[in-house]
Amino acid sequence: NxxxxxxxxxxxxxxxxxxxxQCAQDMNHEYMSWYRQxxxxxxxxxxxxVGAGITDQGEVPNGYNVSRSTxxxxxxxxxxxxxxxTSVYFCASxxxxxxxxxxxxxxxxxxxVV
Amino acid sequence: SQQGEEDPQALSIQxxxxxxxxxxYKTSIxxxxxxxxxxxxxxxxxxxxxxxxxxxxxxxxxxxxxTSKKSSSLLITASRAADTASYFCATMGNSGxxxxxxxxxxxxxxxx
Numbered sequence: 067n068x069x070x071x072x073x074x075x076x077x078x079x080x081x082x083x084x085x086x087x088q089c090a091q092d093m094n095h096e097y098m099s100w101y102r103q104x105x106x107x108x109x110x111x112x113x114x115x116v117g118a119g120i121t122d123q124g125e126v127p128n129g130y131n132v133s134r135s136t137x138x139x140x141x142x143x144x145x146x147x148x149x150x151x152t153s154v155y156f157c158a159s160x161x162x163x164x165x166x167x168x169x170x171x172x173x174x175x176x177x178x179v180v
Numbered sequence: 181s182q183q184g185e186e187d188p189q190a191l192s193i194q195x196x197x198x199x200x201x202x203x204x205y206k207t208s209i210x211x212x213x214x215x216x217x218x219x220x221x222x223x224x225x226x227x228x229x230x231x232x233x234x235x236x237x238x239x240x241x242x243x244x245x246x247t248s249k250k251s252s253s254l255l256i257t258a259s260r261a262a263d264t265a266s267y268f269c270a271t272m273g274n275s276g277x278x279x280x281x282x283x284x285x286x287x288x289x290x291x292x
Contacts, residue, residue: 070222099279108268108284109223124279156222158280168213168225169280 068093072157072172079147079179087142087175089157097160098140099124099169100132102153109156115140147179184269184283192289199256201286203269210272212245213280214254217266259290
């Protein structure tokens with residue numbers, strides 16, 4: 067099925083560990099983004115990409131790295147996990163910024179840092 | 181910082197009633213979008229309205245946009261229990277590489 071696939075769905079990390087959250091889309095979308103969702107905070111943009119090889123920071127980029135080597139994949143790396151990074155992470159993609167179809171979201175990764 | 185702010189934070193209605201949610205934003209926009217999120221799931225795009233549009237319909241959804249007041253409303257007519265979800269507005273600015281900025285959402289509960 068066409069869409070955005072995120073793995074893993076759940077993850078528990080110890081403080082200081084690193085990991086990569088995977089995101090892949092098969093719709094040939096140019097735009098891809100990573101958001102985190104915390105209770106009462108809505109969604110906040112971490113990093114985004116407007117095409118392969120192009121990435122930029124969002125509202126809350128500290129502690130996270132991204133790269134975009136292909137159109138399909140946009141992994142998010144946590145360099146040294148902290149309890150403040152406990153959150154639900156969503157990856158999203160779009161044909162273009164103002165597409166009538168909006169963003170397509172993955173089902174999320176629920177991350178707990180202990 | 182959040183661009184859009186939804187009002188109310190929570191809304192509880194009976195099936196068959198209409199639900200209205202409002203969104204206010206601060207800076208000029210290219211478009212405004214509404215999304216739905218069922219508990220524990222990803223967001224689903226509902227409708228997009230551009231800055232030069234005032235009203236848009238999609239099925240039981242009606243969206244209005246007032247750029248002079250920097251506000252939008254989402255009306256769901258004849259609500260169903262399946263409409264129970266959180267609803268978010270998201271704005272896209274006018275810069276070349278614009279991203280979506282989300283509000284904190286309205287939790288809608290539709291009781292049978």
